[in-house]
Amino acid sequence: MSDFADERNQICDIGKRLYAREFVAAHEGNVSVRLPDGNILCTPTMQCKGFLQRGDLCVLDTEMNQLSGSKKPTSEIRLHLEIYRQRSDINAVVHSHAPHATAFAVANRPFPVGVLAEPDLFLGEVALAPFQTPGSDEFAQSVTPFVHDTNAIILANHGVVTYAGDLEQALWMTEILDAACKTIILSMSIGGPKRLSKEQSRALAKKRSHFGFNDPRDLGNSEIDVRKNPLFGQQMDSNGIDRTFFED
Ligand SMILES: [Zn+2]
Incomplete structure (x- = not known):
């Protein structure tokens, strides 16, 4: 049986980048990939994403049964599983508290389309899902109405989740969204964003x-x-x- 070394290395690498970008603090955030055999490789709970080792990761089936790994998986894996269930084209999910996107989350402010070219081209619509207690079934289901038409969802009073066909793309979605949120917040001090026609x-x-x-x-x-x-x-x-x- 494959130990999925490549996928493990990718998650450890993405964890380092999330931590270096200050998109996650302490043990925050979680990352997963859908493996070629259909199972899910994910980060463990209560561990800093900047210092992950390959052996720290957990393999679960789609019913959340743990198949390998000595550490407990993140409880927010329910959110990831819901996204994989709804979207067969998605193979990677990144959840973080990227600070500028999370500023929109705590303000309960929807991300505007039609003001900035890059997110309009590469993100499309960004939903704002209502708050639910992290890790609960209700939290996982809070994204269900939006997940088919988006690749990024701001989670009210919590953070952001992005998803794509591979892990690199999923991280890019977070980076593009956070950069755009930062630009919009900055523009508000000099008159606010102006819409494209x-x-x-x-x-x-x-x-x-x-x-x-x-x-x-x-x-x-x-x-x-x-x-x-x-x-x-x-x-x-x-x-x-x-x-x-x-x-x-
Ligand atoms: Zn979170």
């Missing part, structure tokens, strides 16, 4: 589709304002955007 925003959504991302904003209807958030409008004002960010 409908046409500019639509062009980004189309380009994203051309990259192979399925972007629900690219609806092919010139009357639809792609800057508004058709999926998560219930979390925003009656116009579908968070007005506190914008002068329209």
